[in-house]
Amino acid sequence: MRFSVTRVWKRVSALDKKLMSSSAGLPPSRLDGGMKRLSKAANHSLLWFVIAAILATGKGPFRRGAFRGLAAIAGASASANLVGKSLFPRRRPAADLISLERRLSKRPTSSSFPSGHSASAAAFATAVALESPRAGAVVAPIAAAVAYSRVHTGVHWPTDVVAGAAVGVGAAFLTRRWWPLGMNEPASAYEHADLTSLQDGDGLVVVVNPHSGIGPDPTPQIVEEWPKAQVVTIEELGSLPDAKALGVAGGDGTVAAVASIAAERDLPMVLIPSGTLNHFARDVGITGLHDTAQAVADGVGVRVDLAQVNDQWFVNTASLGGYPDMVRIREKLEQRWGKWPAAGMALFRVLQRAKPLDITIDGDKHLVWLLFVGNGPYRPKGFAPTMRPRLDDGLLDVRFVRADRRYSRTRFFLGALFGALEHSRMYKHFEVASLNVEVHGPPISIATDGEVRERGNHFRFRSRAAALGIYRP
Template identity: 55%
Template sequence: MKELGTAANHSLLWFTAASVLALRKGPTRRAAWRGLAAIAGASALANAVGKPLFPRRRPAVELIPEARRYRNPPRSSSFPSGHAASAAAFATAVAMESPRTARVVAPLAAAVAISRVHTGVHWPSDVVGGALLGAAVAGATRRWWPVPQEVYDGPGVEVDLPRLGDGAGLVLLINPGSGLEGEDASDQVAQAWPEATVVYPKEGVDLIDQFAAVVDGLGTAVQAVGVAGGDGTVAAVAAVAAVRKLPLLVIPGGTLNHFARDIRVDGPTAATMAAEHGTGIEVDLGSIEIDGRIERWFLNTASLGGYPDLVGYRERWEQRWGKWPAAAAALVRVLRESRPLTVRIDGRVRQVWLLFVGNGVYTPRGFAPMIRGGLHHGTLDVRYVRADVRFSRLRFFLAAVTGALHHSRTYVQRECAELVVQVAGEPVKAATDGEVGPAGRRFRFAAHCGTLRVYRPRLSRVQP
């Protein structure tokens, strides 16, 4: 018990556990980051707020058997237990993201809490108070960082698609440069669909034009198109699929894979299963018309102003710092460096720092959209930060950090099916799915309900 309590000093035990959990992508990695965020909040409240406000003497050392005593027992206030707060915060956070992992973490957290009473450094009520505090802080992280399974509102319209079998009729684009390590999916594709037509990006050639030329050249022999790569590559192939009314097969191969995650295709196995059974869903696509003539499709997001820079900084830093610290740092940098745009939105002239348009409704409701509940509502998620309010950058940042954006005059968020934005002054460039597009002054964003059919396994199907 003494050794366990010592291992949990300064949350070193939980930092080690988080490091192990973060080795694997998916729920365990999210659990690690959420756990660390919860520990930071719980530890700060317990030690910097709780102990000074509720000073309490610790149990008398001489009443504890010598074998159970610490040689140098702590001398700070006994209430609440910081060890119990951190343990409960980490275990609760892990349970929110990965209940299976919590079966291992929760008993360890309980043992740490019990050890504080067993070794005589805390009263039982100290441990209970600390545990309640830690669990509450972990639960409060939902306000800024929603739990994916709580956001998801169903798959949308399920459809039957062509069964691909050995890959005959499938044209598949592989981007070997996607992802952190640039893993090439060629071997997986050759094994799963040996008869598929495989295309690789050519340097200096527009990806959409290149892929569209291959698809058009094969004519009616094409039954479906596919892509193995990141979000930018997926968006390019999706544009071809939408125009030619072809179903899309997505094999996640990028760093973050936002679209694949949102349609619940979490890896090659899910993609192979859906292609084998011919199951899929209809999802929405967003479009942006620039100066009445240039139309671009987007799967995830479109933006004007500093938002493309914000996303770029966040994605660059989040692998090292985690999403929320990276998002906060990116927000500070963009607000410091960007220049406001004068725009007309809904007939009103505004000055804005940045404008975000999502294909589908994102959560959380603050300005760090991460997760979509569904892609079948024909809705755009519009968010912008006003620059025509006094101390707008400071007010916005403080509201974002405290989770009070819905009360801030600097932040506007709404949902609609169509949005027209007129920019005053020099033309500006729009970004779609992380790719910077042509410049213009008039931008028309629209949601197209059920435009794209995507392969995805039935959630109720029992996996072999």
């Protein structure tokens, strides 16, 4: 067996040297400088962060591709640089194999196998392509060029690059375990054929939150599409005039506030997604203003479930435990650090300080780290709910993480890390139409749709079936 592995390795090394020699034999050209600059640009994945930021300004699959790409890079980089290089030490090619003009000014000193640059490049390109083949077709040649640049500049053997690319592709496909594909399909909903056709927006009142999302203020587009509509701000919610339909342009927190008024007044809702992630709009099947405008003109739509906790309506999720604390810390930090870095720091702090909750759920006592309640059944079943296949079954998705076992927090993290939480004894998941939760001890805050609400000890959750009519093509 040893002889066989040795023989294979000698053949691989010989092939590496042959391919390296062929690359080194290329005549000097402008390509040399371009490869050096491209290779440096990909240091610490900076190039992919820039491209992800550009993609994130788009909607739907472009934005999802950016986020999936960053998640894939995290997995690929850790696998290649922390694990792969430690297990497989290998010398890098000698500097004198290539001309001085092609060498990097600062050569890396870590193990040559596998190529971390290639792993990150392949991970990002593959992940983007999983969400948007069109965007993937643009990113893939850049990723391939980055991978080759590591050979062209003489810091990696060709098989290092191939192995790194394989790690990256695997990391990208592995993201589907925590974040499944197929979110382009709208959730099933109740049929609804009685919505009013609003020509030019006659009778439509639209609530706009210009501070939602990262794009421009959608008000000019709304006015152009519906010249007879009345546009108001989120602060004017309490004094809304009579309307035939109530519209909303903002993130999920704004959508929830407007949806509660629409449901209580039995008004159909016009949804214009303009938040950062637009979870509710994505699940309903609204991707942009053009979708909504066609449905409003035709007077077509559906009815969907909403949920309530005490007197508070929510369209996506509610939670007890660490999440409200995380939101509070994030809001303090985000003005200085930005939303996403602040969210990461807030999560780290909360996990350090987390204390279990002593609660009673429908008469049964539990000690838990976190309780999650979703409006409708979420998928996947592990503790990373990202999509809803149905908004028409009148059920709540209930999940909690137990804190009554030894090393429960560590076991929870390991289960979440390996995507096997649904098989863990630390994790409970069920679906019900209503739920009563009693918190023992001091009152605690609840978070709904990303917003921290009032403190309390008793929380009654219930699904409100077909509570909201919404325009949808």
